[in-house]
Amino acid sequence: MRHPKVSDCVEIFDSLWPPALAGSWDSVGLAVGDPDAEVRSILLALDPMDAVIAEAVVLDADLVFNHHPLMLKPVKSVNAATLKGGAVHTLISNDIALFNAHTNADSARGGVSDVLISLMGIKDAQPLADHSTAGGSGTDSLPTGIGRVGDLDQPTPVRDLARRLADHLPRTTTGVRIAGDPAATVTRVAVCGGAGDSLFEEVRASGADVYVTADLRHHPATEALDTANRRESGLSLIDVSHWASETVWLTAAAEALDAEFAARGFSVSLQHSAVNTDPWVERY
Numbered sequence: 001m002r003h004p005k006v007s008d009c010v011e012i013f014d015s016l017w018p019p020a021l022a023g024s025w026d027s028v029g030l031a032v033g034d035p036d037a038e039v040r041s042i043l044l045a046l047d048p049m050d051a052v053i054a055e056a057v058v059l060d061a062d063l064v065f066n067h068h069p070l071m072l073k074p075v076k077s078v079n080a081a082t083l084k085g086g087a088v089h090t091l092i093s094n095d096i097a098l099f100n101a102h103t104n105a106d107s108a109r110g111g112v113s114d115v116l117i118s119l120m121g122i123k124d125a126q127p128l129a130d131h132s133t134a135g136g137s138g139t140d141s142l143p144t145g146i147g148r149v150g151d152l153d154q155p156t157p158v159r160d161l162a163r164r165l166a167d168h169l170p171r172t173t174t175g176v177r178i179a180g181d182p183a184a185t186v187t188r189v190a191v192c193g194g195a196g197d198s199l200f201e202e203v204r205a206s207g208a209d210v211y212v213t214a215d216l217r218h219h220p221a222t223e224a225l226d227t228a229n230r231r232e233s234g235l236s237l238i239d240v241s242h243w244a245s246e247t248v249w250l251t252a253a254a255e256a257l258d259a260e261f262a263a264r265g266f267s268v269s270l271q272h273s274a275v276n277t278d279p280w281v282e283r284y
């Protein structure tokens, strides 16, 4: 079997995670690389951190597939002495391409939030924020969009749900935290992998009893609790590590990519990065 070119890889990535699903503020697609270069191996990771790029160099990978963009904010130069420019230089001088699928991978079916909600045993979840206008092309296509909401088989105490998540997610320093009443019984679960504190309106509209997301800050969390209390609607929050909430998706992404490369007759090796890019390493 032949090896794909970078451009073949991009076509496959875009078929699985259409760039049209990305937020307008986002930066997705091929950030660094020659579309005509051959790709024998791909390294999958969440963050284009230096340690990940160094790993790609050691592994002789030809392409790094990331979730988070290297250059979300535009840069004015790729001077090697700058943070972003240094990464670009290392990539180019080692013939490594860099691609990322970010909010398009969150929105697509089988994306970050789908994987996260399935860890809690919920199969048929719906998007929290519908993106159907930019989504499916066929009449049978499922709705896409950021976040997911779905129902548990039976009412479950929040602390049991948090423990279930702790069992299924990789262990992290910040762990799994509950805000609200840990003993409250919940059925309807909203999730958003990564930082989801911009979606509280959608969470309330979905009728969710509990919201699972990452990077929850003091003010959005306390205000969401008070808003729910005043409406007597009850809302609990479960905060997980940003890295943990998204890294579980990479396994699903690798499986989807394996199938897609094989279906198109391409030979390429896929490897999940061994670098843990969760920044938090100790707590006291």
Ligand SMILES: [Zn+2]
Pocket (backbone or CB within 6 Å): 068, 193, 194, 195, 242, 246
């Ligand atoms: Zn993220």
